[in-house]
Structures are given as structure tokens and as C-alpha cells.
Amino acid sequence: MAHLTSRVAALTLIALACQGAAHAADAVLNIYSARHYQTDEALYKDFTKQTGIQVNRLDGKEDELLERIKNEGANSPADILITVDAARLEIADSLGLFQPVSSKVLDARIPDHLRTPTWVAFSTRARVIVYNKRAVKAEWVQTYDDLANPRLKDQVCVRSGSHPYNLSLGAAMIAHEGEAKTENWARSLVVNFARAPKGGDTDQLKAVAAGECGVTISNSYYLARLMRSAKPEDRKVIESLGVVWPNQKTWGTHINISGAGVIKTAPNRAAAVKFMEYLSSDKAQAYFADGNNEWPAVSSVKIDNPALKALGTFKPDTMPVGDLARNAAKAQKAFDRAGWR
Incomplete structure (x- = not known):
């Protein structure tokens, strides 16, 4: 897994995206992430283990990532933007960066009030x-x-x-x-x-x-x-x-949320939708709770976090x-x- 953090990283992501298209469709997923939690590494590793899709990640601040995607335009290697806060996701959507995602899995797993036609919440705080x-x-x-x-x-x-x-x-x-x-x-x-x-x-x-x-x-x-x-x-x-x-x-x-949307020009759209669906799985949802003390968006998921249990229901x-x-x-x-x- 590549953890990319510099301007050179953007060029590397472009090369990787082209490489993925040339060798195997949707064998690569390029994520721009403003979730600054080292524990999220477990999510990416498990997704790769389950699907064989290699994850490349570019970390940055929300405003920087939005500006980068806009500047990259149709040539952007970004498949998914992940961030915290509903307002930040809505800003990305208002800039025309997301595309609609149709998924029976997401429709069944994520409550209506925690998703829009173009972006989805996966955890709450x-x-x-x-x-x-x-x-x-x-x-x-x-x-x-x-x-x-x-x-x-x-x-x-x-x-x-x-x-x-x-x-x-x-x-x-x-x-x-x-x-x-x-x-x-x-x-x-x-x-x-x-x-x-x-x-x-x-x-x-x-x-x-x-x-x-x-x-x-x-x-x-x-x-x-x-x-x-x-x-x-x-x-x-x-x-x-x-x-x-x-x-x-x-x-x-x-409550506020962590969520994600698929970039309009995503070169690996199928992989991006797979990842969105993976984030709604029981395993990933439990991870949000146990790894970063957030509540799962899927209410039926059982959690094993002593602090959340001590805080009780509300x-x-x-x-x-x-x-x-x-x-x-x-x-x-x-x-x-x-x-x-």
C-alpha cells in the first residue's frame, strides 16, 4: 500500500491509475483521504485482502484535496474522496466533484438520513x-x-x-x-x-x-x-x-459523520463502488467503532468498544x-x- 503525501505522489497516482487500466480493470483504487487516523490502515489492508484491489492513498487537508481534484480535472487519478463532516462533503458535491452511486447494498445497509444520491456516511460521532x-x-x-x-x-x-x-x-x-x-x-x-x-x-x-x-x-x-x-x-x-x-x-x-463519494472522473469506478460497499460491511463498520470510537452507520452492527458501551445509548x-x-x-x-x- 502506497502512502502518498507529496506533490510527486500525485504524479505517482496518475501513473498507477494508468498502469491499473493497462493491466487489469479496476485492480487499483486511488483514495484521497482527509481522515487523519493511522488506524484506518486496517480498513485499506482488509479491503485489499478481500478483493485483491490495491489501494493507493493521498492524505491531505480537505481544502487542499478539493483544490487538487479541481485542478487535475478529467485527468485526476482520484477515485474516492473520504472526509469528515457533512458540510465538507456537500462542498465537494456542490463543486461537481462527485457522481451518483447506485448500489442496492448501500441502499439496504445505510439509513436514508445518512446518505445522499452522491455521497454516503459510514460512521457517526x-x-x-x-x-x-x-x-x-x-x-x-x-x-x-x-x-x-x-x-x-x-x-x-x-x-x-x-x-x-x-x-x-x-x-x-x-x-x-x-x-x-x-x-x-x-x-x-x-x-x-x-x-x-x-x-x-x-x-x-x-x-x-x-x-x-x-x-x-x-x-x-x-x-x-x-x-x-x-x-x-x-x-x-x-x-x-x-x-x-x-x-x-x-x-x-x-451527530456528524465521516463519509465518502465517488469522484465524477474516477478511472476505477467499479473498484470505488466496491470500496463504498465494503465500508458498509459488518467488519468495516465494527472497525469504525473499535478502531476510532465512532458509531457505525449500520445500527445492527455489534460493537466491542468499552468506552462507547460506558457512554450508553441516546x-x-x-x-x-x-x-x-x-x-x-x-x-x-x-x-x-x-x-x-
Whole structure:
């Protein structure tokens, strides 16, 4: 398996794609991936083992990969784009980079709300509320709206409002509660900040545990990572934290996704569809849970992840991921006006 990371890698991928076409149809699959998890290697190796299709991967940031595919045009070796966040996939789709995928396997395996005609979600992660058990009571933070309550003034730590994870949450709130109410919520949230937004979700969790702030919002898999860690300092962080599944009495806890789409000019389309179908298999779905602490998109898959089991079950928001993605730009404007940067 080639792990390609440089400009030279793009030329190598082109050569490999041509080589694959010359020697055996769909014997090669070229993946552009913005999932930066080393554990995903197991997925690619298992797919090759099952199908004999060699996987070549180009890793990069989402914007860089989208720009590369656009610039490569019809000569792009890319067969599939994999990334996290529904809004990012929708941006790729709006640029005309994906092609429709018709698959009875995907239709049967992936729930309707987790797929569109051109891209599909394969795993989910929840945006949960995490609080310091010594400083904040669970009943104070049962909804996302509660985070804007004046009694949490100087208590909220959070990452940037321009980050896709928060924009996705804002997009969901706009869909459920309207743009004006979401902007007012963001304004009050900013008033409650304990500090200016900085760092990632893990940084927020550690700040809450240290008492620098009382509450935060975090993607669930960051929390699960700390729960599964063998490091004493991580275990100490977890001991200080409580977790709430927000909005269980209304529209449910917001979820975001990891997903993929087949590139319109894919030179190895059949292999690309096979890979998409493979990602929906029980084995691959269980891997998302056990390898990276995400929930499978296929609800019937049994998982063996002690952290996810400890977190328990919850009512997720089942808004169609395509609708969620289309509100992200509105969320960005609302957050900018509210001063959440």
C-alpha cells in the first residue's frame, strides 16, 4: 500500500491509475483521504485482502484535496474522496466533484438520513456536553440552549466557531430552531466564555477537568479516547467529567459523520463502488467503532468498544445529512455576527 503525501505522489497516482487500466480493470483504487487516523490502515489492508484491489492513498487537508481534484480535472487519478463532516462533503458535491452511486447494498445497509444520491456516511460521532462535576450540575446543561444560560457566565470553554464541528451544530440548530434564535444563542454563548476559543476538543475537555472552565461541547470520540487511555493523567481527566446527551426531550443529540463519494472522473469506478460497499460491511463498520470510537452507520452492527458501551445509548438527531450540510454557511454568518470566532 502506497502512502502518498507529496506533490510527486500525485504524479505517482496518475501513473498507477494508468498502469491499473493497462493491466487489469479496476485492480487499483486511488483514495484521497482527509481522515487523519493511522488506524484506518486496517480498513485499506482488509479491503485489499478481500478483493485483491490495491489501494493507493493521498492524505491531505480537505481544502487542499478539493483544490487538487479541481485542478487535475478529467485527468485526476482520484477515485474516492473520504472526509469528515457533512458540510465538507456537500462542498465537494456542490463543486461537481462527485457522481451518483447506485448500489442496492448501500441502499439496504445505510439509513436514508445518512446518505445522499452522491455521497454516503459510514460512521457517526455525537456532539455532547461535558461538564466538571464539581462546578456544574448535570441538570443545568440538558440542552445546547442551556449553554447560553446566564448562570454559566465565565464557565464555557469551546473551540473556534469557524470549525466545521461547531458549524455543523449551528446548522442543525438553524434547521430546528431558526436562524435568528441560533444567532441569539451564539451571542449569549460568547458572553459565557471563560476564555477566547482555542485548541481542539481534547484541549477543552482537559480545561474543564482542570477547572479552567465548567463546561464544554465535544465530539464523543475525543471523550472515548481519553476513557480508553492507559495514561494516568488521562484517567484523572475522565474522573472529573460528567457527560450529557443534549436535547433528549426534543430533536435529539446532534451527530456528524465521516463519509465518502465517488469522484465524477474516477478511472476505477467499479473498484470505488466496491470500496463504498465494503465500508458498509459488518467488519468495516465494527472497525469504525473499535478502531476510532465512532458509531457505525449500520445500527445492527455489534460493537466491542468499552468506552462507547460506558457512554450508553441516546436519541440522535435524524435530520438528513444533506439538509444539515446546506445550513453550514448560514451558521458561519450567524456565528460571525455573534462574535464567535
